Amino acid sequence: xxxxxxxxxxxxxxxxxxxxxxxxxxxxxxxxxxxxxxxxxxxxxxxxxxxxxxxxxxxxxxxxxxxxxxxxxxxxxxxxxxxxxxxxxxxxxxxxxxxxxxxxxxxxxxxxxxxxxxxxxxxxxxxxxxxxxxxxxxxxxxxxxxxxxxxxxxxxxxxxxxxxxxxxxxxxxxxxxxxxxxxxxxxxxxxxxxxxxxxxxxxxxxxxxxxxxxxxxxxxxxxxxxxxxxxxxxxxxxxxxxxxxxxxxxxxxxxxxxxxxxxxxxxxxxxxxxxxxxxxxxxxxxxxxxxxxxxxxxxxxxxxxxxxxxxxxxxxxxxxxxxxxxxxxxxxxxxxxxxxxxxxxxxxxxxxxxxxxxxxxxxxxxxxxxxxxxxxxxxxxxxxxxxxxxxxxxxxxxxxxxxxxxxxxxxxxxxxxxxxxxxxxxxxxxxxxxxxxxxxxxxxxxxxxxxxxxxxxxxxxxxxxxxxxxxxxxxxxxxxxxxxxxxxxxxxxxxxxxxxxxxxxxxxxxxxxxxxxxxxxxxxxxxxxxxxxxxx
Amino acid sequence: xxxxxxxxxxxxxxxxxxxxxxxxxxxxxxxxxxxxxxxxxxxxxxxxxxxxxxxxxxxxxxxxxxxxxxxxxxxxxxxxxxxxxxxxxxxxxxxxxxxxxxxxxxxxxxxxxxxxxxxxxxxxxxxxxxxxxxxxxxxxxxxxxxxxxxxxxxxxxxxxxxxxxxxxxx
Numbered sequence: 001x002x003x004x005x006x007x008x009x010x011x012x013x014x015x016x017x018x019x020x021x022x023x024x025x026x027x028x029x030x031x032x033x034x035x036x037x038x039x040x041x042x043x044x045x046x047x048x049x050x051x052x053x054x055x056x057x058x059x060x061x062x063x064x065x066x067x068x069x070x071x072x073x074x075x076x077x078x079x080x081x082x083x084x085x086x087x088x089x090x091x092x093x094x095x096x097x098x099x100x101x102x103x104x105x106x107x108x109x110x111x112x113x114x115x116x117x118x119x120x121x122x123x124x125x126x127x128x129x130x131x132x133x134x135x136x137x138x139x140x141x142x143x144x145x146x147x148x149x150x151x152x153x154x155x156x157x158x159x160x161x162x163x164x165x166x167x168x169x170x171x172x173x174x175x176x177x178x179x180x181x182x183x184x185x186x187x188x189x190x191x192x193x194x195x196x197x198x199x200x201x202x203x204x205x206x207x208x209x210x211x212x213x214x215x216x217x218x219x220x221x222x223x224x225x226x227x228x229x230x231x232x233x234x235x236x237x238x239x240x241x242x243x244x245x246x247x248x249x250x251x252x253x254x255x256x257x258x259x260x261x262x263x264x265x266x267x268x269x270x271x272x273x274x275x276x277x278x279x280x281x282x283x284x285x286x287x288x289x290x291x292x293x294x295x296x297x298x299x300x301x302x303x304x305x306x307x308x309x310x311x312x313x314x315x316x317x318x319x320x321x322x323x324x325x326x327x328x329x330x331x332x333x334x335x336x337x338x339x340x341x342x343x344x345x346x347x348x349x350x351x352x353x354x355x356x357x358x359x360x361x362x363x364x365x366x367x368x369x370x371x372x373x374x375x376x377x378x379x380x381x382x383x384x385x386x387x388x389x390x391x392x393x394x395x396x397x398x399x400x401x402x403x404x405x406x407x408x409x410x411x412x413x414x415x416x417x418x419x420x421x422x423x424x425x426x427x428x429x430x431x432x433x434x435x436x437x438x439x440x441x442x443x444x445x446x447x448x449x450x451x452x453x454x455x456x457x458x459x460x461x462x463x464x465x466x467x468x469x470x471x472x473x474x475x476x477x478x479x480x481x482x483x484x485x486x487x488x489x490x491x492x493x494x495x496x497x498x499x500x501x502x503x504x505x506x507x508x509x510x511x512x513x514x515x516x517x518x519x520x521x522x523x524x525x526x527x528x529x530x531x532x533x534x535x536x
Numbered sequence: 537x538x539x540x541x542x543x544x545x546x547x548x549x550x551x552x553x554x555x556x557x558x559x560x561x562x563x564x565x566x567x568x569x570x571x572x573x574x575x576x577x578x579x580x581x582x583x584x585x586x587x588x589x590x591x592x593x594x595x596x597x598x599x600x601x602x603x604x605x606x607x608x609x610x611x612x613x614x615x616x617x618x619x620x621x622x623x624x625x626x627x628x629x630x631x632x633x634x635x636x637x638x639x640x641x642x643x644x645x646x647x648x649x650x651x652x653x654x655x656x657x658x659x660x661x662x663x664x665x666x667x668x669x670x671x672x673x674x675x676x677x678x679x680x681x682x683x684x685x686x687x688x689x690x691x692x693x694x695x696x697x698x699x700x701x702x703x704x705x706x
């Protein structure tokens with residue numbers, strides 16, 4: 001016995017843990033519990049990392065998450081791991097539960113293990129509910145408004161629930177603090193304690209055997225089953241890692257309680273509950289929002305007391321399979337219905353504020369310049385992202401040229417730069433002006449962000465430029481003041497008002513001498529979406 | 537050893553090797569991004585700007601003046617506008633004498649030092665580091681001369697750029 005073991009007993013404890021005896025039938029179907037514990041630890045780890053760069057108060061929460069996504073190296077990956085890890089944890093916990101259910105592994109004396117498991121499922125969902133608010137973007141805000149409203153409709157307890165969640169009347173700083181406190185202070189130790197209890201109970205009663213196990217020799221957990229669990233955990237982690245790296249989780253715009261066009265939707269795993277709500281109207285609403293879900297939880301808790309017969313082979317548990325199939329069918333049906341009935345917003349442009357948005361500060365002319373830069377395929381020779389190309393890097397090389405020099409160079413490249421192999425650019429003077437204006441704005445700091453400006457804004461800039469909107473209107477301080485400045489139009493008007501106003505200005509603003517404009521649907525969408533992203 | 541037993545031993549070894557190998561990969565895939573996330577400084581997307589510290593057209597040569605000004609500092613996800621001081625010295629009485637501005641923190645452990653008018657040196661009260669008017673260390677534990685801001689003078693106004701760390705004392 002080693003020195004350390006003599007003093008702490010740690011090696012003996014680990015050995016006892018690893019050399020646990022398990023039934024001969026144990027195998028691949030029992031990996032889900034291990035994956036769930038592993039994913040919980042990943043959530044704790046990535047959650048702590050996010051907290052290191054996160055300010056838990058509404059406005060700052062959004063700004064600090066933007067900082068994580070746009071400035072901190074690896075921020076997207078860490079946030080992706082935490083976001084997709086949450087979804088994956090739900091999936092794995094449900095798979096774990098389904099396996100236990102199908103095998104009838106909750107039967108006497110394992111009822112308590114099952115019931116602790118049901119509470120753990122509820123805790124997992126509570127993380128999802130509370131974590132949803134923490135980005136404090138529009139999605140977070142509106143999703144939580146609905147959730148707290150549901151809590152306030154619980155019979156008798158409703159008013160107390162909404163007071164507890166700080167949501168009397170509105171979702172604000174108090175609700176935020178409560179959700180954050182639950183998410184990072186109360187739920188994690190509660191979960192850890194229940195996971196420990198759950199594992200203790202599994203150890204106390206042993207892994208549930210199946211008929212036939214009693215005549216076969218028992219085996220050890222290590223190394224065979226430990227290997228099985230490890231491979232499953234690794235596979236799950238690979239999926240999670242690839243999703244975190246490849247699937248961007250967009251950050252929507254800052255929570256806006258005055259936004260009347262937003263269609264709030266919960267995360268995908270709550271959609272079935274959300275859809276259930278819609279079947280009950282008026283005084284019956286509480287049936288869908290509170291009574292049915294509570295009954296479902298109660299039924300889950302009582303499963304081991306209802307199904308009390310002898311343990312049977314899994315292949316003979318037809319009723320259990322039927323029940324799982326029904327549940328799956330019901331869940332899928334409700335989820336699909338919820339997705340199908342989600343109204344498409346009239347403007348499909350979604351801006352990812354998790355990416356740099358330096359383009360919002362440009363003038364429309366400069367945005368149009370990005371359009372010409374793309375149209376003329378300038379990037380095939382001039383990198384904006386610090387890569388070597390045929391021509392000079394227009395951002396990192398400090399080219400201190402005037403707009404006039406650039407325009408002369410665009411028309412006759414070799415005349416200004418002897419020996420230049422650049423072809424002349426066939427654009428009008430106004431278009432070349434826009435291109436030069438954009439190039440003057442480039443710095444090594446903003447080049448990549450500007451190069452990735454979203455297409456709808458660039459198209460809007462081009463349209464704005466060709467229609468000469470700037471000869472009457474001002475955007476970001478550039479343009480004339482004959483008409484009203486367009487910054488802040490989002491606060492003053494709705495999108496549909498602006499769209500109708502383009503078609504017939506006189507009708508909506510009597511006395512206006514703005515000419516009517518006919519735009520295609522695409523042009524209108526781009527332009528209106530752009531005007532509504534302008535800063536106040 | 538019988539063949540069956542031998543295969544069993546090899547298989548067991550393979551399981552154990554796989555367990556260690558896969559867990560090492562997971563540990564690496566989590567800890568390397570975490571280290572990058574915490575240790576690599578965030579991208580700065582703001583250009584350093586020149587801030588006006590004060591009027592230097594009338595200051596006496598080789599008499600340090602403490603100038604207080606406001607400066608925007610990028611602090612994580614915020615830009616803080618904060619009060620900053622600099623000790624400003626016109627190095628000679630020539631017409632275009634160089635004007636230098638020292639960071640107000642001692643290079644030893646960051647205490648605020650002050651100009652002792654009677655003895656003509658900068659004295660740090662914490663561990664009695666002493667610097668002369670050129671910022672060089674006279675005595676005490678300070679490892680290097682006072683740090684300087686980049687400076688330029690336009691129309692008698694002193695503009696300060698970024699802070700440059702001075703060289704370690706040989």
